[in-house]
Amino acid sequence: MTPVITAFAASPDKGRGLARDMRVRWAFEEVGRPYEVRLVSFAEMKQPAHRALHPFGQIPTFEEGGLALFETGAIVLRIAESRPGLLPADPDQRSRAIQWMFAALNTVEPPIVEREAAGYAERDRPWHAERLPMMDERVTKRLADLSARLGDAEWLDGEFSAGDLMMATVLLRIKGSTLLEAQPNLAAYLARAEARPAYRRAFEAQRAVFLKAQGG
Amino acid sequence: MTPVITAFAASPDKGRGLARDMRVRWAFEEVGRPYEVRLVSFAEMKQPAHRALHPFGQIPTFEEGGLALFETGAIVLRIAESRPGLLPADPDQRSRAIQWMFAALNTVEPPIVEREAAGYAERDRPWHAERLPMMDERVTKRLADLSARLGDAEWLDGEFSAGDLMMATVLLRIKGSTLLEAQPNLAAYLARAEARPAYRRAFEAQRAVFLKAQGG
Numbered sequence: 001m002t003p004v005i006t007a008f009a010a011s012p013d014k015g016r017g018l019a020r021d022m023r024v025r026w027a028f029e030e031v032g033r034p035y036e037v038r039l040v041s042f043a044e045m046k047q048p049a050h051r052a053l054h055p056f057g058q059i060p061t062f063e064e065g066g067l068a069l070f071e072t073g074a075i076v077l078r079i080a081e082s083r084p085g086l087l088p089a090d091p092d093q094r095s096r097a098i099q100w101m102f103a104a105l106n107t108v109e110p111p112i113v114e115r116e117a118a119g120y121a122e123r124d125r126p127w128h129a130e131r132l133p134m135m136d137e138r139v140t141k142r143l144a145d146l147s148a149r150l151g152d153a154e155w156l157d158g159e160f161s162a163g164d165l166m167m168a169t170v171l172l173r174i175k176g177s178t179l180l181e182a183q184p185n186l187a188a189y190l191a192r193a194e195a196r197p198a199y200r201r202a203f204e205a206q207r208a209v210f211l212k213a214q215g216g
Numbered sequence: 217m218t219p220v221i222t223a224f225a226a227s228p229d230k231g232r233g234l235a236r237d238m239r240v241r242w243a244f245e246e247v248g249r250p251y252e253v254r255l256v257s258f259a260e261m262k263q264p265a266h267r268a269l270h271p272f273g274q275i276p277t278f279e280e281g282g283l284a285l286f287e288t289g290a291i292v293l294r295i296a297e298s299r300p301g302l303l304p305a306d307p308d309q310r311s312r313a314i315q316w317m318f319a320a321l322n323t324v325e326p327p328i329v330e331r332e333a334a335g336y337a338e339r340d341r342p343w344h345a346e347r348l349p350m351m352d353e354r355v356t357k358r359l360a361d362l363s364a365r366l367g368d369a370e371w372l373d374g375e376f377s378a379g380d381l382m383m384a385t386v387l388l389r390i391k392g393s394t395l396l397e398a399q400p401n402l403a404a405y406l407a408r409a410e411a412r413p414a415y416r417r418a419f420e421a422q423r424a425v426f427l428k429a430q431g432g
Contacts, residue, residue, distance in 0.1 A: 055365035056323055056358065067308040073318035078311050092283040095294050102289035105322040107272055114330055121350070127343035134337070142272065149271035 002036050003028075003064040005075075006053070007209065009039035015210030017203045020072050021060040023169045025205055027076045027162065029198035031083035039209065073105050076162050086162040093158060100156045100163025108146060109170045111138040116173060139179050147183040154192065168193035218252050219244075219280040221291075222269070223425065225255035231426030233419045236288050237276040239385045241421055243292045243378065245414035247299035255425065289321050292378050302378040309374060316372045316379025324362060325386045327354040332389060355395050363399040370408065384409035 007021035021037070028035045044050055046057045053061040054070040061068060062075040069075050077098065080086035087094050115135040122128045146167075150156060155164045171190045174180045180187050193199060223237035237253070244251045260266055262273045269277040270286040277284060278291040285291050293314065296302035303310050331351040338344045362383075366372060371380045387406045390396045396403050409415060 051361075051364075056319075056361045065308075067311060069311055069315050071315045071318040071322065073322060074311060074315035077314060092281075095283060095285055095290060098293060099285050099287045099290035102287035102321065103272075105318065106287065106289060106325070109322070110326040110329065113326065122347075125343070127341070127347075130341075131338075131343075145267075145272045148267075 001065055002034050003062060004036045004038055005063075006038050006040050006050070006059045006061045007206065008059055009041045009044075009209075010213055011206070011210060015207040017206060018173060019059070019206065020169075022202060022206055023072045023166065024060050024062065024075050024079070025202035026165055026169070026199055027079040027086060029201045030160075030165065030196075031079060031085040033079065033083060037205075037209070073101055073166065076165065077101065080162040086160075086165065088159065088161065096157045097161035097163040100161065101166045104163065104166035104170045108142050108167065109173075111135065111142060112170060112173050115139055136179060139174070140182070143179060143183050143186060147186050150185055150189060152185070155189075160193075160196070164189075164193060168199075217281055218250055219278060220252045220254055221279075222254050222256050222266070222275045222277045223422065224275055225257045225260075225425075226429055227422070227426060231423040233422060234389060235275070235422065236385075238418060238422055239288045239382065240276050240278065240291050240295070241418035242381055242385070242415055243295040243302060245417045246376075246381065246412075247295060247301040249295065249299060253421075253425075289317055289382065292381065293317065296378040302376075302381065304375065304377065312373045313377035313379040316377065317382045320379065320382035320386045324358050324383065325389075327351065327358055328386060328389050331355055352395060355390070356398070359395060359399050359402060363402050366401055366405060368401070371405075376409075376412070380409060384415075 005021060005024050008019050011019045013019050025035070025037075040050060040059060045054075045059065050061075051057055053063070053068050056070070058070070060072065060075065061070050062078065063069075069078060076086070087097050115132075115138075118128065118131065118135060122131070155161065156167060157163065168190055171180060171186060172194075175190060180190070194203075221237060221240050224235050227235045229235050241251070241253075256266060256275060261270075261275065266277075267273055269279070269284050272286070274286070276288065276291065277286050278294065279285075283294075285294060292302070303313050331348075331354075334344065334347065334351060338347070371377065372383060373379065384406055387396060387402060388410075391406060396406070410419075
């Protein structure tokens with residue numbers, strides 16, 4: 001049975017790979033599993049049928065047989081456990097890969113998303129200019145710590161893992177910013193992740209949705 | 217071999233159970249595993265020896281044999297996988313329990329921590345009063361969705377799981393606030409979690425560290 005995921009019918013990122021279905025598509029590509037996509041509109045996402053799959057009314061969701069999941073961390077972990085390619089077989093190495101998934105989502109992403117959300121919601125407010133350096137500093141602190149740990153390594157802990165996949169999708173949100181460019185090893189790490197054939201396939205697949213909506 | 221975790225020598229929460237070692241202590245208690253605690257000062261947390269265990273210079277960490285982990289999500293998952301009590305045996309139910317761990321850490325916690333951090337860092341700034349309703353609204357939105365999903369159930373998905381453990385520790389941060397009290401089923405859910413014998417033992421153990429530091 002081919003798993004089915006949901007994605008934005010009209011992604012606000014215009015096909016730049018920032019919507020969270022990108023993580024799930026990339027995970028499927030890394031382990032070589034086919035998947036199907038059901039596109040949902042913003043209105044549909046808030047309806048009871050979608051909320052039954054995702055209580056917070058977001059995308060992506062994952063359905064396979066009788067199982068329905070939300071939260072990209074849980075979906076990527078499920079995919080990583082289904083086939084080799086994203087989690088080491090050794091239990092200790094596996095725990096460390098999962099640790100980087102949580103670090104991406106709970107330690108590195110929140111200050112990046114907070115800064116991004118303020119950029120949308122508060123950009124015209126009188127305090128935004130004064131708050132921006134404070135928010136930048138929080139992001140920079142996390143990135144500096146991450147940069148120090150990565151050092152000259154190719155990936156965060158040995159072979160590429162689901163932890164790197166999640167961390168790269170978080171760093172993608174600030175690609176090209178002075179915040180990320182200030183840590184050249186992290187910018188290079190992100191570039192290595194984006195160069196992976198599985199990433200390219202996932203990126204093109206989500207971009208095709210945007211291009212089709214544009215052309216249609 | 218008894219696992220060793222780290223915790224604050226002087227927790228800023230004054231033994232209220234808000235420091236993140238509480239999650240790990242509680243998980244150990246739920247599965248019935250002994251553990252040892254090494255207390256670290258704020259200065260020690262930023263030193264290379266501690267950063268080798270935790271790249272972001274925080275607590276808790278987890279050491280067992282040759283394995284060292286940071287991130288409470290990964291540590292609690294490791295403990296939950298080591299003994300029965302926090303994860304269902306059925307693979308689909310297990311994935312759903314893990315989904316609630318990620319939901320707690322990546323969907324519900326960030327707006328709560330953002331509001332809390334602003335309360336510390338920006339309370340005296342001229343814009344704080346105007347930003348507070350906006351931050352409250354973000355928290356309320358998440359809580360309302362969570363409340364709708366929980367409904368009249370005792371726990372989030374069947375038996376108590378690691379997902380409930382993480383969600384309860386997140387809700388604990390706003391215990392007694394009007395934000396939480398506005399969702400009576402969530403307030404009752406938190407009270408049920410706090411009433412668990414394993415929670416009580418973990419709470420008393422972390423509180424004893426504070427009381428000893430006070431008395432000493």
